[in-house]
Amino acid sequence: MNWQKYYDARKISIDDAAAMIHDNDVIVYGHAACEPRLFAGALMKREKELANVKVVHGVCFGPGLYCQPEVDPNCIQHVSFFAAANTRRAVQEGRANFTPMHFSDIPTNFQNGLMGVTVSILHVSKPDKHGYCSLGVGCDYEKEGKDMAKLVVAEVNEQMPRTYGDTLIHVSEIGYFVETNEPILTIGLPVISEIEKKIAAHISELINDGACLQLGIGGVPNAIMEGLKSRNDLGIHTEMLSDSAMELIKSGVVTNNRKNIHKGVSVCTFAAGSKEFYDWINENPMVELHRVQYINNSHVISQNDKVLSVNSALQIDLMGQVVAETVNGRQFSGVGGQMDFVRGSNWSKGGISIIAMPAGAKGDTISRVVAAHRPGDAITTPRTDVDYVVTEFGAARLKGRGITDRARLLIEIAHPNFRDQLKDEFKEVFGYGL
Ligand code: COA
Numbered sequence: 221m222n223w224q225k226y227y228d229a230r231k232i233s234i235d236d237a238a239a240m241i242h243d244n245d246v247i248v249y250g251h252a253a254c255e256p257r258l259f260a261g262a263l264m265k266r267e268k269e270l271a272n273v274k275v276v277h278g279v280c281f282g283p284g285l286y287c288q289p290e291v292d293p294n295c296i297q298h299v300s301f302f303a304a305a306n307t308r309r310a311v312q313e314g315r316a317n318f319t320p321m322h323f324s325d326i327p328t329n330f331q332n333g334l335m336g337v338t339v340s341i342l343h344v345s346k347p348d349k350h351g352y353c354s355l356g357v358g359c360d361y362e363k364e365g366k367d368m369a370k371l372v373v374a375e376v377n378e379q380m381p382r383t384y385g386d387t388l389i390h391v392s393e394i395g396y397f398v399e400t401n402e403p404i405l406t407i408g409l410p411v412i413s414e415i416e417k418k419i420a421a422h423i424s425e426l427i428n429d430g431a432c433l434q435l436g437i438g439g440v441p442n443a444i445m446e447g448l449k450s451r452n453d454l455g456i457h458t459e460m461l462s463d464s465a466m467e468l469i470k471s472g473v474v475t476n477n478r479k480n481i482h483k484g485v486s487v488c489t490f491a492a493g494s495k496e497f498y499d500w501i502n503e504n505p506m507v508e509l510h511r512v513q514y515i516n517n518s519h520v521i522s523q524n525d526k527v528l529s530v531n532s533a534l535q536i537d538l539m540g541q542v543v544a545e546t547v548n549g550r551q552f553s554g555v556g557g558q559m560d561f562v563r564g565s566n567w568s569k570g571g572i573s574i575i576a577m578p579a580g581a582k583g584d585t586i587s588r589v590v591a592a593h594r595p596g597d598a599i600t601t602p603r604t605d606v607d608y609v610v611t612e613f614g615a616a617r618l619k620g621r622g623i624t625d626r627a628r629l630l631i632e633i634a635h636p637n638f639r640d641q642l643k644d645e646f647k648e649v650f651g652y653g654l
Pocket of ligand 1: 532557
């Protein structure tokens with residue numbers, strides 16, 4: 221096959237691509253920094269002509285145009301696996317359709333026809349001399365979405381890095397191409413608060429040489445990475461890779477030499493960070509991106525020893541049930557890969573999983589440790605899976621502990637202003653005193 225001829229014959233404009241969408245289409249967008257922003261904009265110009273079109277994806281780093289209050293959800297509706305700044309309001313007002321799903325399960329649910337995918341919009345690098353594009357900064361569910369779609373369009377971006385791993389896609393697998401030259405969406409480094417520094421210090425004590433890390437996004441993971449400069453031979457098998465991991469890899473603290481799988485290489489399923497970070501992962505064999513069905517598979521994660529995962533939470537009850545997605549019973553974020561990595565690290569030889577959060581919210585006027593959750597609060601990690609919980613007041617290991625011990629341990633790391641109240645509430649909820 222002369223791939224160049226095929227490619228040249230199928231180059232179209234972004235408006236032509238949007239014109240191919242029909243009523244009732246279910247469109248999967250690239251994830252996170254892979255969002256096809258040109259297509260998203262062009263589709264909105266056709267909003268009023270369309271009926272029952274769904275835009276399906278996980279976390280949104282882009283403008284989320286289809287979630288603006290003026291958009292009629294009967295024309296275009298977002299199906300969200302993860303609410304973020306620009307999609308949260310639409311989710312909370314019921315204009316977007318939040319669908320709970322482990323990150324690792326999204327591709328299987330596409331393959332099993334549960335989402336009814338008809339269109340896949342990819343965001344890829346330019347083809348190489350053999351006609352292979354790279355999925356660049358997002359490998360998670362793109363290939364499975366593409367396999368289920370009748371129409372596959374790719375934004376071919378000059379600025380999309382070429383990454384290693386399972387990221388190659390031949391032009392013959394793509395129906396139409398829209399060439400672009402746009403900067404990849406960046407995310408800035410978070411400002412690390414004093415509370416986050418204290419939480420990170422407790423967690424750093426649990427991280428020994430040779431540990432294999434999953435660290436999410438946000439202040440705590442960044443603060444932890446700052447504190448790991450004196451460690452040796454760390455490994456990375458994570459969901460999202462970003463700037464702070466890059467620094468640890470560059471400095472030689474991360475070698476991946478003690479991993480049982482992907483020795484010598486840091487692996488993730490998507491990448492997001494600064495322009496410098498995107499330049500660094502471009503054609504960098506030290507990093508590989510693989511599908512989320514693989515990277516977030518708990519059995520795969522557990523093949524490495526001493527896996528240590530750190531995820532955040534919004535609230536925990538005295539039995540250890542972790543709420544990481546809802547605030548006051550309203551959807552705030554999503555399931556993501558929290559359970560994937562909690563299970564994976566629990567099953568790893570010498571592994572530990574950590575749920576980290578400040579003890580209080582809203583200037584410590586609210587306790588995040590509660591006797592019982594409210595109606596509408598969603599349990600992201602059940603009490604059967606929770607291991608360590610860390611706040612700025614210390615670390616509590618709940619795994620293997622009974623309910624009474626768990627409550628005592630959690631109250632010890634709750635904000636001091638709420639400890640007596642929590643003891644009283646325990647008695648009300650459980651019928652006996654601590
Ligand atoms: N009651 C009332 N308000 C609360 C609260 C509670 N129990 N807990 C948090 N809040 C408020 C905070 O005060 C903050 O509001 P503010 O910015 O106005 O002060 C807001 O809710 C967000 O809380 P914060 O702790 O700052 O959230 P975060 O940005 O650090 O994100 C999670 C934390 C848990 C939402 C995020 O990690 C997540 O989505 N996790 C779920 C999925 C996951 O872990 N995936 C693995 C990696 S993808």
